[in-house]
Amino acid sequence: MFYFSVPLGKLVRRVSRLRGGGSALPGLVVEKIDPGFMRRTLSTLPHGVAVVSGTNGKTTTTKMVVELLESQGLKVFTNRTGSNFTRGVAAALLGEVDWRGRLTADVAVLELDEAHAVHFVNQVPPRYCLLLNVLRDQLDRFGEIDKTAQLLQHIASKTTGTVVLNREDPRVARIAETVHGPDVLYFGLDDSLLSTFPNDDELRAAPGSPVPPAPARPHADVVLRRVGAADADFEYDGVTATTAMKLRGVYNIFNAAAALTLARAIAVRDSVPGESAVADNEGLLKALSQVAPAFGRGESLVVDGLPLDLVLVKNPSGFRLGLKSFPAAGYATMIAINDNYADGRDMSWLWDVEFDTLREGGVDQLSGSRAYDMALRLQYDDVPIGAVNTEIAPALAAFISAAKDKPKRVFCTYTAMLAIRRELSKITTVEVVS
Amino acid sequence: MTPQSPAGASVPSNDAGHPPLSFGHELPPEDSPAPSKGTIRVVQLYPRDMNIYGDWGNALVLAQRLRWHGYTPELLEYNVGDEFPAKVDLIVGGGGQDSGQLVIQDDLLSRESVLKELAENGTPMLVICGLYQLFGKFFKTRTGSVIPGIGILDVETHGTDQRLIGNVSVSSPEFGTVLGYENHSGQTTLGPGVSALGTAAKGTGNNSNDGQEGARYRNIVASYLHGSLLPKNPALADFLIRTAVERKYGSFSPGAPDDSYAILAREHAARRPR
Numbered sequence: 218m219f220y221f222s223v224p225l226g227k228l229v230r231r232v233s234r235l236r237g238g239g240s241a242l243p244g245l246v247v248e249k250i251d252p253g254f255m256r257r258t259l260s261t262l263p264h265g266v267a268v269v270s271g272t273n274g275k276t277t278t279t280k281m282v283v284e285l286l287e288s289q290g291l292k293v294f295t296n297r298t299g300s301n302f303t304r305g306v307a308a309a310l311l312g313e314v315d316w317r318g319r320l321t322a323d324v325a326v327l328e329l330d331e332a333h334a335v336h337f338v339n340q341v342p343p344r345y346c347l348l349l350n351v352l353r354d355q356l357d358r359f360g361e362i363d364k365t366a367q368l369l370q371h372i373a374s375k376t377t378g379t380v381v382l383n384r385e386d387p388r389v390a391r392i393a394e395t396v397h398g399p400d401v402l403y404f405g406l407d408d409s410l411l412s413t414f415p416n417d418d419e420l421r422a423a424p425g426s427p428v429p430p431a432p433a434r435p436h437a438d439v440v441l442r443r444v445g446a447a448d449a450d451f452e453y454d455g456v457t458a459t460t461a462m463k464l465r466g467v468y469n470i471f472n473a474a475a476a477l478t479l480a481r482a483i484a485v486r487d488s489v490p491g492e493s494a495v496a497d498n499e500g501l502l503k504a505l506s507q508v509a510p511a512f513g514r515g516e517s518l519v520v521d522g523l524p525l526d527l528v529l530v531k532n533p534s535g536f537r538l539g540l541k542s543f544p545a546a547g548y549a550t551m552i553a554i555n556d557n558y559a560d561g562r563d564m565s566w567l568w569d570v571e572f573d574t575l576r577e578g579g580v581d582q583l584s585g586s587r588a589y590d591m592a593l594r595l596q597y598d599d600v601p602i603g604a605v606n607t608e609i610a611p612a613l614a615a616f617i618s619a620a621k622d623k624p625k626r627v628f629c630t631y632t633a634m635l636a637i638r639r640e641l642s643k644i645t646t647v648e649v650v651s
Numbered sequence: 652m653t654p655q656s657p658a659g660a661s662v663p664s665n666d667a668g669h670p671p672l673s674f675g676h677e678l679p680p681e682d683s684p685a686p687s688k689g690t691i692r693v694v695q696l697y698p699r700d701m702n703i704y705g706d707w708g709n710a711l712v713l714a715q716r717l718r719w720h721g722y723t724p725e726l727l728e729y730n731v732g733d734e735f736p737a738k739v740d741l742i743v744g745g746g747g748q749d750s751g752q753l754v755i756q757d758d759l760l761s762r763e764s765v766l767k768e769l770a771e772n773g774t775p776m777l778v779i780c781g782l783y784q785l786f787g788k789f790f791k792t793r794t795g796s797v798i799p800g801i802g803i804l805d806v807e808t809h810g811t812d813q814r815l816i817g818n819v820s821v822s823s824p825e826f827g828t829v830l831g832y833e834n835h836s837g838q839t840t841l842g843p844g845v846s847a848l849g850t851a852a853k854g855t856g857n858n859s860n861d862g863q864e865g866a867r868y869r870n871i872v873a874s875y876l877h878g879s880l881l882p883k884n885p886a887l888a889d890f891l892i893r894t895a896v897e898r899k900y901g902s903f904s905p906g907a908p909d910d911s912y913a914i915l916a917r918e919h920a921a922r923r924p925r
Contacts, residue, residue: 362703362748363748363749363750556923562817562818562832562923562924563704563832563834563877563878564705564832564878564920565704565705565708565832565877565878565879566704566705567705567708568705568706568707568708568711568879568882569705569707571676571677573677573679576679586919586923587916587919587920587923588919589912589915589916589918589919590883590916590919590920592912592915592916593882593883593912593913593916594708594882596909596912597708597711597712597715597882598679598711599679599680599682602912605912605915607919
């Protein structure tokens with residue numbers, strides 16, 4: 218059957234691209250005139266649809282799952298542009314389907330914002346879902362953390378095949394109790410690494426206050442055993458394998474365990490009968506070692522011959538983990554905090570982060586629309602402050618010229634990162650993100 | 652009652668043998684060479700269960716500003732089941748999720764008499780959001796069930812399905828312009844026994860009807876504003892500090908905290924959209 222919605226949507230996509238416009242408009246058009254487009258197109262995929270959701274790490278994890286599956290010879294459709302809303306998925310689909318609306322892919326791996334994932338799974342029940350974590354992020358949008366956990370639970374309830382859960386996040390692990398039918402797989406951490414990943418309750422607990430007793434932890438399909446400077450140990454099928462890692466930051470490496478669990482579920486456990494996909498764990502590990510960080514997630518650029526790391530921070534736990542994963546010693550530091558809608562307007566989260574690790578070296582430059590909120594936060598943690606300029610372009614230029622002979626690190630919120638990348642692309646090579 | 656661990660002190664590891672969590676909040680180390688003008692005991696109410704939008708910021712600001720004024724803060728926590736500390740000079744409490752409020756509810760009711768006595772005696776207190784509601788007479792949920800409060804404040808709160816979210820600017824007769832961020836679905840109405848903290852010039856405040864924000868009673872300041880509230884409102888922080896010091900030592904000799912970042916943060920915050 219021929220659907221006019223597809224050529225029309227593709228046309229809108231072309232026109233809006235020519236105009237340099239947003240990526241969601243064509244999705245909106247096709248959604249309006251042909252609400253069944255996404256379900257119909259995605260239901261033809263032999264391995265079905267996998268949804269990746271949670272507060273932190275969706276983009277990097279989705280990128281890893283895609284590259285792991287591609288290493289197994291699968292053709293993967295994904296919403297690469299970071300448009301993690303339903304409309305963004307429809308728009309990305311329009312770019313991939315032919316004029317008859319056919320999608321040539323084996324599996325779709327989609328990163329979805331928690332709230333939008335709920336709308337999406339109501340339209341397209343996924344075969345797999347991977348639920349990463351529930352942390353305080355943009356509570357001004359979702360209200361409360363328990364509400365966010367309910368959104369993830371809804372995604373699990375619509376999943377038909379396998380639900381992959383973070384064993385170490387109690388709000389996520391608890392979702393298993395509500396899953397009836399699909400398989401449940403976990404990814405987990407070695408005991409020695411647990412303290413590196415505080416869950417939201419532990420983040421709020423003060424030093425010395427008792428940690429709630431850990432419930433008996435189920436078997437995890439993949440366990441992250443050790444994180445080294447440039448390698449990591451993963452255990453699965455009873456063996457521990459060491460692999461080099463290009464990714465930096467312990468939380469990225471933990472997400473690698475998540476990606477490995479989902480990729481194994483798709484490519485290894487559920488290989489399509491009659492096809493040759495078999496357990497190629499070695500291939501998966503090799504692919505994992507090659508994964509480069511996603512846009513802004515521990516991305517390292519080169520400026521004046523020295524590294525400049527961009528670290529995206531968008532909630533208290535992410536900021537804490539960022540500070541912990543990227544020690545300040547030897548680096549010049551800049552922090553850029555915006556409060557646009559995509560960043561979250563509420564600045565309270567800055568007060569849930571401790572900045573004592575920056576006390577010794579200080580912070581060289583502050584920027585963003587809420588640069589002075591950040592300055593105030595640092596003042597109360599006795600962290601020395603260099604310059605403050607709410608305008609990002611001059612602040613970045615001043616930071617780079619003042620710290621010419623030092624490696625640099627910039628912690629920034631989402632829209633501040635977009636502005637910083639735009640500026641950096643004028644002086645160094647920055648991967649283009651459409 | 653758990654004393655805040657001094658900087659550098661080791662925290663006992665938990666039973667599972669994991670290394671101690673290093674993610675809890677700590678005061679920066681004290682480095683003032685000047686002799687202290689006195690010690691003020693600040694108690695955080697339920698920081699474990701009622702600390703969702705940067706409530707630590709309020710406790711940190713009180714402690715650090717006490718130092719900057721030349722006094723020594725003694726920062727204590729009171730959590731569910733703890734022994735209530737004696738000789739309390741200042742109380743600060745925050746907001747929580749519905750689940751956090753359920754956890755503390757019975758314990759708070761069991762502390763009604765001690766908190767009431769402190770309040771009536773003029774102990775300065777700051778209660779934000781969830782504890783503002785529970786310091787009132789009751790919270791009636793959308794489904795009609797009534798959660799009793801401890802009735803220190805003559806206010807009542809009704810749950811709604813409308814969430815009031817965004818930047819707020821309050822015009823207060825005592826403290827000038829108060830800036831913060833609100834995020835609540837309970838709507839609070841003031842009775843004749845309290846006055847409002849101020850009127851909302853931007854944002855909603857207590858409820859979507861009367862334009863009032865927060866409540867004042869004796870030396871209690873109650874408000875829906877996060878942000879955190881005290882960092883960008885040093886006048887409010889210093890009111891609580893001055894009151895605590897005067898009650899304990901008879902007079903307050905202020906220091907000279909550098910509020911230049913606070914002033915600039917206020918200017919920029921005031922220009923941001925709702």
